[in-house]
Amino acid sequence: MIRLRDYEPLLNELSVPGRRGYYLPECDVPGKAEDYLPSEALRKEDAPLPELSEVDVVRHFSRLSDLNYCIETGIYPLGSCTMKYNPKINEYAASLPEFANLHPMVPVSAAQGALELMYKLQKYLAEITGMDAVTLQPAAGAHGEYTGLAIIAAYHRSRGDHDRVEVLVPDSAHGTNPASAAVAGLKVIEIPSDSRGLVDLEGLKAALGPRTAALMLTNPNTLGLFESDIVEIARLVHEAGGLLYYDGANLNGTMGVCRPGDMGFDVVHLNLHKTFSTPHGGGGPGSGPVGVKKHLEPFLPVPVVALSESGEYYLDYDRPQSIGRVRTFYGNFGVCVKAYAYIRRLGPEGLKRVCEYAVLHANYIWARLREHYRFRYDRICKHECVAMPTKEMMDNDVHTKDIAKRLMDYGYHAPTIYFPLIVPEALMIEPTETETLQELDGFCDALIAIKKEALENPQVVKDAPHNTPVRRLDDVAAAKNPILNWRKLGNL
């Protein structure tokens, strides 16, 4: 077998003075640039960028990409991250030159195709979530959370309700929920989960009051469980004068079956890079559209994509109650194109089928693993399930981190680990609908084999991974003496 190189130097280490990877056309107008600029505005020395040929650059990134696991490699079962297959037709659509080369400030008459797509996507997302209006402006889920909470804060202010500054967040929530509330200037009140893994109604009642701005909820929650008291929860929150915020990270677990709008939520954000199949890019870009009910529509960020009576799409800036802008232009349009293509490909039945199979696959994993791992909430789940190592494994000092690392030796990416925080040693598994039965079986077999190793030969698990391009990395040293750019490498 050919062993691929698993070490690649950095760009600056590959640099050879005098090399170039790209040549501009010769400048066809006369002059010397520096003559037009005041000398004190010029840089004293050239930016010390590396110098490489085109082949150098292509090989460098080619080799680096060989060091990555990706969704085309195999199952990527990160809980709450919804790593599903990224259809290639979506990539094609976003790269069409009339989309890709469109400047955001051209006259709207030159952007009717783009605006029509955005307008329709807003409508589709409103229908999917049961909301009345949608903005595509937020660039990611957390950005959507911030936008939604800023809308809620503006709504309460507009009613003179200046004391409503508290946001209730369950202890099982994504970390972005409390962080976004803080950025929006709201105070976070954590509410407990009960023995079912659901919102504790008594705890909720105790926290509600005249200071309540909103409750943030993920449904299904981060344990993969449906908050079946949602109607009662919504009633309690609304009666107390608060609003309900839906974190759409787990929409894959209910899409087409029941909608946040019908559950009683006033605001939702979606993650197009989760539910709607757009790629994660190694960390981004995402897109975090926000949907609202009628009473919150005036507060949406400007501009809103609208349709005139004469049938022209336009950008509506005349919205005096708007929270303002949350980013430049109109959002991550390129990501929206992909999500739009996905919705058109699947249609209403297809999107519901997505949810059904995401849930079927997650339950299949739960059913196959429940004899081998612990499940604190050992029952039918939605799109994800949360496992824990057994006591015997822990007695052998094999922990969740070790299991995650050992999975890589078997060729699988690890689930989300140590989250949600209310489950110690959590392994949070979300397979999605796009995995095959064979891939799911392979993944479960690997986890079962690792359990056996943990009992019989724990060291092999504790030392894992053994077969990856690098092995366990010293993250304590990385945090103690941060080396954040290549100038600081020293002899590393």
Place this chain on the structure above:
Amino acid sequence: MKVPADLYYTKTHEWAKVEGNKARIGITDHAQEALGEIVFVELPQVGDELSAGDSLGAVESVKAASDVYTPVSGKVVAVNEALLSSPGDINADPYGKGWMVEIEMSNPSEVEKLLDAKAYEELLKEEA
């Protein structure tokens, strides 16, 4: 697990050494062990006014960050800046070189509400 007899403790695992109207504050041996290797310490500024229960700073390992709460109210009169460059002092010597701040107490009677060594040892037993 060391729990020196001459200190006061909190349920959130801080210790206080009281001398006159001043209290020297840090985190307990138990707290440092639970956190693991400490890589960063955040301290208040001298002159900050704090009320009992306020966060006075934080200690961080690679995977966790913990706020540290002041057991007593008052003005910060000294901070242990040595921790900024060697946060590991908290792991090595939590009650000595690992102290974090000194507070001039505005209400010394608050000390009476803190746990003594025996009560803190009981707490640790309960939590185990």
Place this chain on the structure above:
Amino acid sequence: MPYIPTTPEETRRMLSVIGVEKIEDLFADIPEEIRLKRPMDLPKPMSEAEVKRHMEELANKNKVLINFIGAGAYERLIPTIVPYILSRWEIYSAYTPYQPEVSQGTLQMIFEFQSLMCELTGMEVATASHYDGATAAAEAALMSCADTRKHKVLVSRAVHPQYRDVIRTYATGQRIEIVEIPIKDGRTDLAELEKLLAAKDVAGVILQNPNFLGQIESMAEAVQLAHKAGALGIAVFDPISLGVLAPPGEYDADIAVGEGQSLGLPLSYGGPYLGIVTSKERLVRRLPGRLIGATRDVDGKRGFVMTLATREQHIRREKATSNICTNEALCATAATIYLAALGKEGLKEVARQCVLKSHYAYEKLTSIPGVTPVFTGPFFCEFALKTDKLTPKEGYKGLADKGFAAALDLTPYYPEYEGAMLFAVTEARTKAEIDALAAAMGGLLA
């Protein structure tokens, strides 16, 4: 069903392992009253071929214009290898590198991005990316308040109007006061800045260079004034301009942020773009979002990890420095490939061609009778003009009808410059295109 491989037979097998009869049984805990009892009201599904045709038809409803508009987004020559490399799915379909052992590709690319941003700006640290230039600027404003414990930020009126909007939106929640620094002849009025700083209650001072109107600011002087008053100096930069212009590190900025779209990203009707956040090392613990650091593995081999994560939302929750989680990693990778391809000489050449072509266009357009410049100071690649005959609306529309995106109306953003139209010229434009624009403009005025 597209993208769902499980067959009816496999479905039955899975259901029996779970111990339920049908898929609906998995949803038994959803209360009847909130179930959707009808299909969603969406268009019916299309085959892949139909989707392809439909998307092409939609795209064709956009008009392709020759672009002379900038205003925060710039058409550029993008080396072919940038989109080709980015289309490798090992790069675009990986997740955030939570398991470093199988994510060294992503981690090293982002480490290289951070390093390149430091080389370009002369700053000491750079993050793994932010949403866009405007949100990066808003984060910089919040950082300055956290660092100085003050609650007022000064923002030049010559900063991109949308950036100012976003900064204001974020400031509202944080109860931070935003005060605009007036402009004079298209540049930040430093005498006014000095007055606004007199009370020494300012956390940060934000200037953009080149500014929204295209003019070059006296950054060193502004930063010095900020420092004298105990405020942080915050620069909003255009990364391409740093091929020739002094970088923020040289004029002692504390935080420097920018829009990285120019570094190999298509215009894509406004996004995804790339927020660049850099700062002095002293502020590293206040930076928003992900940072990648170098370290060793158990065998002593060099590798990269996410580090200083305790600043971030998944650990620090409401006390995090920012709520950002998903960032713009793929866009940062595009910028890394772009800069690797251009290198030291290439970037300088791009910047020089922007200067020369925009000045050629400026000469050409201002030689048309009735066309005059609005500002007289030096500019990088963008400039404002007005005419004695055309309103900006007429210019913008008239030129669009002739195939050009040009003459952006400044009036909505700067009523005091009524009649001003903004033009941008990058290295992507040719002399022939510039001549054609001038001819079209002349035609409108004739």
